[in-house]
Amino acid sequence: MKLHPVEVLSREEHGRHVLLRYRWTGAAPEPGQFVMVRPERHADLDPFLPRPLFAHDYDGDTMNLLFEVRGRGTALLAGEDAGLLVSTPLGRGFEIGGGAAVALIGGGVWVSPLKLLSRHLQDAGVDHDVYLEVPGDAPEAYADFLRTRYEGATLVETGGESDPSQTVLDHVGDPARYAALYASGTAAMLGAVKRAADGVVPAHLALRERMACANGSCYGCAVPVWEAGEKTYGRTCVEGPVFEAEVLAW
Ligand SMILES: Cc1cc2nc3c(=O)[nH]c(=O)nc-3n(C[C@H](O)[C@H](O)[C@H](O)COP(=O)(O)OP(=O)(O)OC[C@H]3O[C@@H](n4cnc5c(N)ncnc54)[C@H](O)[C@@H]3O)c2cc1C
Ligand code: FES
Numbered sequence: 001m002k003l004h005p006v007e008v009l010s011r012e013e014h015g016r017h018v019l020l021r022y023r024w025t026g027a028a029p030e031p032g033q034f035v036m037v038r039p040e041r042h043a044d045l046d047p048f049l050p051r052p053l054f055a056h057d058y059d060g061d062t063m064n065l066l067f068e069v070r071g072r073g074t075a076l077l078a079g080e081d082a083g084l085l086v087s088t089p090l091g092r093g094f095e096i097g098g099g100a101a102v103a104l105i106g107g108g109v110w111v112s113p114l115k116l117l118s119r120h121l122q123d124a125g126v127d128h129d130v131y132l133e134v135p136g137d138a139p140e141a142y143a144d145f146l147r148t149r150y151e152g153a154t155l156v157e158t159g160g161e162s163d164p165s166q167t168v169l170d171h172v173g174d175p176a177r178y179a180a181l182y183a184s185g186t187a188a189m190l191g192a193v194k195r196a197a198d199g200v201v202p203a204h205l206a207l208r209e210r211m212a213c214a215n216g217s218c219y220g221c222a223v224p225v226w227e228a229g230e231k232t233y234g235r236t237c238v239e240g241p242v243f244e245a246e247v248l249a250w
Helices: 072-078 114-123 140-149 164-172 187-197
Strands: 004-006 008-014 017-023 034-039 051-054 062-068 084-086 102-106 128-135 154-158 181-184 203-206 222-227 230-235 242-244
Touching (some): 008 140, 034 072, 051 072, 062 072, 102 164, 114 128, 114 181, 140 154, 164 187
Parallel strands (some): 102 128, 102 181, 128 154, 181 203
Antiparallel strands (some): 004 084, 008 017, 034 051, 034 084, 203 242
């Protein structure tokens, strides 16, 4: 996979999250697509795989990534003086239909791809409600960031309950009042959205299976899917990361 050096414009910390902006005038990302990213100065550290991150926002000139610092890779990407190597946008993103209102649902701290989706829905004139979980252990700075970044969104604080996904879905209400659900989040949240939407409304789920090659050759990111009534596997990096809920054989 070809990685391109890019000019980093800014890095902002919001609790454990970093909003990273870089100049990008290559192929425009579709909502739900991701890029593979690695720090430039660690190019000699082999093996050091690039990390997959969703396109968080894009205005035709500047790409935004929003990520939580989890381990070594994301800590290096958050580093103040680290140059960046990035791929073009990859994978299959969210399908956007026209017409009736839709709901965007973010679970855990995995809300990143919903921003670009919201922008495209707005451009397409599709009304949408946004519901975002704020886990009890998330820093206040992260919640503040969500409030300004996702203006008008319903923020749902969770913590302590046995099923936080259901707490968020309680705010969404009857899924039938929406033409589609779009979700990004924990496996528990994606499973809950799939069950709530089943037979009621189409649901589009953004998966985050761990990746290696990101070009379809290693099958490390495969998930069980239904194809012509048979259970088979779909690669998150090529057939996803967005899958229709009814296709996933969970
Ligand atoms: C298509 C796709 C898009 C993604 N987009 C985003 C994004 O926009 N923002 C964001 O914060 N993260 C995103 N992720 C997850 C991100 O890629 C991982 O958090 C990152 O690769 C961790 O790298 P690391 O070296 O910092 O952590 P590691 O040292 O590799 O791992 C640290 C911890 O994170 C866990 N972890 C690693 N990868 C994942 C994963 N894919 N899902 C869940 N847990 C993981 C590990 O199990 C471990 O507990 C995305 C993943 C995929 C597959
Ligand atoms: S990461 Fe190798 S096939 Fe998807």
